[in-house]
Amino acid sequence: MNISDSVLIIDDEVQIRRLLEITLSSNDFNTYFAADGKQGLIAAATHNPSLIILDLGLPDIDGQELLLKLREWFTKPVIVLSVRNSEEEIIKALDNGANDYLTKPFRSGELIARIRAAIRLSRESGDKPVIESGSLNIDMINHVVRKNGEILKLTSTEFTLLTLLAKNQGCVLTHQHILREIWGYGYLEQTQYLRVFIAQLRKKIEDNPSNPTLLITESGIGYRFGN
Amino acid sequence: MNNSLENRPDPDIKPASIKHDEGHVKRDRLKILSGIYGGVGKTYYMIHFALSERLKENIHVPGKSGILQYILAAAAVIITSAGCFGFTEYLGYQSISFILLFVVSILATFMGIGPILLASSLGAFIWNFFFIPPRFTIHIDKTEDILMFFMFFIIALVNGILTSRVRRQEKLTRDREERASALYQLTRELSAAAGITELIESAAKNIKKHFNTDSIFILQDGMNHLSEYCMGISSKLLSETEMSVAEWVFRHSRKAGKYTDTLPSGRLTFFPLTGSSIKPGVIALKLDAPVGADKEQFWDIFLTQISNSIERKFLDDLARKARFLDESDKLYKTLFNSISHELRIPVATIMGASDSLLSSEHSKEIRNELSSEIFQASKRLNRLIENLLNMSRLESGRITPRFDWHDIHDLINKAREDLREELRDFTTDIVIPDDMPLVRMDFGLMEEVLYNLVHNATQYAPPSTSIRIKAFYDNGMLNLEVMDRGPGFPKTDLPYVFNKFFRVEGSKPGGTGLGLSITKGFVEAHKGTISVENRKNGGSKFTIRIPSEIFRDDINQ
Numbered sequence: 001m002n003i004s005d006s007v008l009i010i011d012d013e014v015q016i017r018r019l020l021e022i023t024l025s026s027n028d029f030n031t032y033f034a035a036d037g038k039q040g041l042i043a044a045a046t047h048n049p050s051l052i053i054l055d056l057g058l059p060d061i062d063g064q065e066l067l068l069k070l071r072e073w074f075t076k077p078v079i080v081l082s083v084r085n086s087e088e089e090i091i092k093a094l095d096n097g098a099n100d101y102l103t104k105p106f107r108s109g110e111l112i113a114r115i116r117a118a119i120r121l122s123r124e125s126g127d128k129p130v131i132e133s134g135s136l137n138i139d140m141i142n143h144v145v146r147k148n149g150e151i152l153k154l155t156s157t158e159f160t161l162l163t164l165l166a167k168n169q170g171c172v173l174t175h176q177h178i179l180r181e182i183w184g185y186g187y188l189e190q191t192q193y194l195r196v197f198i199a200q201l202r203k204k205i206e207d208n209p210s211n212p213t214l215l216i217t218e219s220g221i222g223y224r225f226g227n
Numbered sequence: 228m229n230n231s232l233e234n235r236p237d238p239d240i241k242p243a244s245i246k247h248d249e250g251h252v253k254r255d256r257l258k259i260l261s262g263i264y265g266g267v268g269k270t271y272y273m274i275h276f277a278l279s280e281r282l283k284e285n286i287h288v289p290g291k292s293g294i295l296q297y298i299l300a301a302a303a304v305i306i307t308s309a310g311c312f313g314f315t316e317y318l319g320y321q322s323i324s325f326i327l328l329f330v331v332s333i334l335a336t337f338m339g340i341g342p343i344l345l346a347s348s349l350g351a352f353i354w355n356f357f358f359i360p361p362r363f364t365i366h367i368d369k370t371e372d373i374l375m376f377f378m379f380f381i382i383a384l385v386n387g388i389l390t391s392r393v394r395r396q397e398k399l400t401r402d403r404e405e406r407a408s409a410l411y412q413l414t415r416e417l418s419a420a421a422g423i424t425e426l427i428e429s430a431a432k433n434i435k436k437h438f439n440t441d442s443i444f445i446l447q448d449g450m451n452h453l454s455e456y457c458m459g460i461s462s463k464l465l466s467e468t469e470m471s472v473a474e475w476v477f478r479h480s481r482k483a484g485k486y487t488d489t490l491p492s493g494r495l496t497f498f499p500l501t502g503s504s505i506k507p508g509v510i511a512l513k514l515d516a517p518v519g520a521d522k523e524q525f526w527d528i529f530l531t532q533i534s535n536s537i538e539r540k541f542l543d544d545l546a547r548k549a550r551f552l553d554e555s556d557k558l559y560k561t562l563f564n565s566i567s568h569e570l571r572i573p574v575a576t577i578m579g580a581s582d583s584l585l586s587s588e589h590s591k592e593i594r595n596e597l598s599s600e601i602f603q604a605s606k607r608l609n610r611l612i613e614n615l616l617n618m619s620r621l622e623s624g625r626i627t628p629r630f631d632w633h634d635i636h637d638l639i640n641k642a643r644e645d646l647r648e649e650l651r652d653f654t655t656d657i658v659i660p661d662d663m664p665l666v667r668m669d670f671g672l673m674e675e676v677l678y679n680l681v682h683n684a685t686q687y688a689p690p691s692t693s694i695r696i697k698a699f700y701d702n703g704m705l706n707l708e709v710m711d712r713g714p715g716f717p718k719t720d721l722p723y724v725f726n727k728f729f730r731v732e733g734s735k736p737g738g739t740g741l742g743l744s745i746t747k748g749f750v751e752a753h754k755g756t757i758s759v760e761n762r763k764n765g766g767s768k769f770t771i772r773i774p775s776e777i778f779r780d781d782i783n784q
Contacts, residue, residue, distance in 0.1 A: 195634050219637065219674055
């Protein structure tokens with residue numbers, strides 16, 4: 001972890017800003033603050049932070065709109081942290097370019113883990129040849145997945161699905177995103193295929209398929225590859 | 228019957244589509260209720276008032292059948308005379324007068340007075356001219372013949388008058404019967420009406436039937452002034468002037484408008500609806516002629532019946548509202564008591580623990596304990612807020628499930644994950660068949676359902692007992708069961724478990740009695756059912772059954 005990682009917090013609630021400041025600085029992040037959308041845009045441009053934590057309910061501009069504006073030039077991760085907890089809102093934020101979404105109230109530990117995952121992902125330039133998580137080892141070059149050293153038999157779709165999620169380790173991918181990437185635009189509504197493949201994959205790669213730690217369900221939103 | 232009316236059983240729900248422009252402030256205050264009959268565009272009852280036709284009947288103005296009667300009468304007399312002409316020698320001219328009189332009398336039993344007069348004049352003339360000697364003159368020699376001649380007229384007149392009197396009596400009796408049965412039908416229909424809308428509708432229908440006229444009902448709003456009572460119809464039904472006439476009629480309880488002494492200009496006649504204790508409003512009729520004297524009494528009774536029925540409905544509504552207010556007051560108090568308690572406890576914990584952390588030095592152990600208390604209290608608060616929000620979502624009727632394919636494992640995992648700390652002291656026993664298909668449901672709602680049930684189990688079952696969650700698909704239904712080894716429910720409480728704010732008497736503090744009612748609401752949003760029973764060896768068992776499609780993995784890879 002780079003000491004100089006900085007996080008811009010765009011949130012109009014003083015208490016949340018203070019809490020985030022304490023939590024983030026105790027985890028060696030530099031913090032900048034903005035209380036509304038306008039200040040947020042300026043602060044993002046001046047400080048060029050490693051990551052932005054964005055609240056959706058801002059006094060001057062809706063967070064979703066701000067997200068779109070930020071995404072016109074800001075390429076680093078944005079994590080949305082909001083009280084809005086409807087699936088629609090979350091999916092919209094992810095579609096608008098957010099890397100992750102957390103609803104308030106949140107657990108600080110969870111937030112830090114998400115921030116780290118997002119920053120790490122943004123740092124990794126190009127494809128990693130090997131992704132590891134727990135006892136699972138994914139060799140991207142040779143298209144081989146090992147669990148506890150043993151080679152697993154995966155179909156090509158299963159492999160594509162697994163690598164798509166693994167490449168975004170720690171970040172949530174929406175159902176639509178995954179369906180588009182793997183099956184194409186015609187299958188955006190066919191979540192049942194995705195669920196069947198996830199269930200099959202779990203049986204192969206999880207220690208306990210009914211209590212998964214690698215392929216984590218984000219209910220109503222998508223999946224996340226666990227660290 | 229108009230659909231827009233039938234779809235509004237409760238007239239108190241004002242349609243959102245009614246917009247008031249500033250220029251019609253007065254109209255805004257007026258409730259217009261119109262029976263709509265026969266079409267959306269038609270805003271009032273069109274009936275051709277039958278009075279003029281009834282009048283014609285009474286004074287026997289010859290119509291088509293009238294002329295026929297005259298011809299028939301004349302023909303009968305002429306034919307009889309002609310028939311008798313050859314037999315004058317044998318019968319004697321005096322007997323012929325009796326035959327002719329007999330014919331006239333027969334005619335009098337079924338013909339009006341006009342044809343009878345014609346028949347008798349004709350009979351008298353023919354008898355005189357053709358039969359009385361000297362024949363073929365109108366001269367009469369004998370006194371008895373002159374008497375006989377006049378007898379024709381007298382008998383004809385007496386017969387005619389008696390017959391038409393009898394007939395009038397008959398008609399009166401028939402009318403009375405008709406009216407009695409009309410009133411009976413009205414009363415029956417009015418008392419059968421389910422709501423005020425239906426009542427107005429059947430009143431208007433009956434008015435149309437018996438008085439052949441449109442009726443517009445303008446009812447008061449319960450605060451003693453007429454105000455809008457729109458039923459999906461435009462409030463342009465009455466002009467502003469007409470509304471003020473309606474107001475006047477309502478205030479003074481006297482009729483006004485067309486064919487009355489008060490404000491006779493205009494197209495409508497307004498009658499007050501007067502009940503025994505309240506004035507329900509005003510009824511406006513579109514009459515083509517004044518209500519005739521013979522019908523006035525009938526109309527009065529009709530009006531009284533309608534007034535009384537509307538009044539009764541009004542009073543019923545008032546009583547129901549009073550009861551409802553009473554109930555919601557009770558509900559509000561319960562809510563207030565339980566929620567304020569539920570809010571205060573965690574807030575007190577958070578304040579106390581954080582204050583303690585701030586004010587004095589503690590060992591790391593105690594600091595952790597206090598922090599953990601704060602965390603738990605916040606979770607409890609969060610849960611309460613979640614439940615209140617869900618409750619208000621349910622109450623507002625805005626729950627429409629977003630169905631998608633889901634793996635039931637995901638659902639159960641989510642609940643277990645969310646309740647990790649609560650479940651730590653329990654054994655969780657998950658039973659899902661290997662071939663469990665994907666099911667269609669709203670994950671968010673079902674997550675809430677399962678969370679509430681499992682959370683409940685952790686709250687009431689003793690530690691280190693087992694909590695079992697079982698899911699299976701059977702016959703088009705997703706079955707989800709949550710079983711615990713807690714105390715179960717008292718048998719008498721079982722039917723009330725899902726009621727809002729219901730809590731088993733003597734159950735431990737904490738909890739608002741909202742969780743299970745929300746659970747039920749969400750299950751019902753899926754068109755499913757939830758039930759609870761006590762288990763044989765102790766504990767409770769909740770069973771959810773939700774109709775669902777399934778998806779089995781039969782895809783080509």
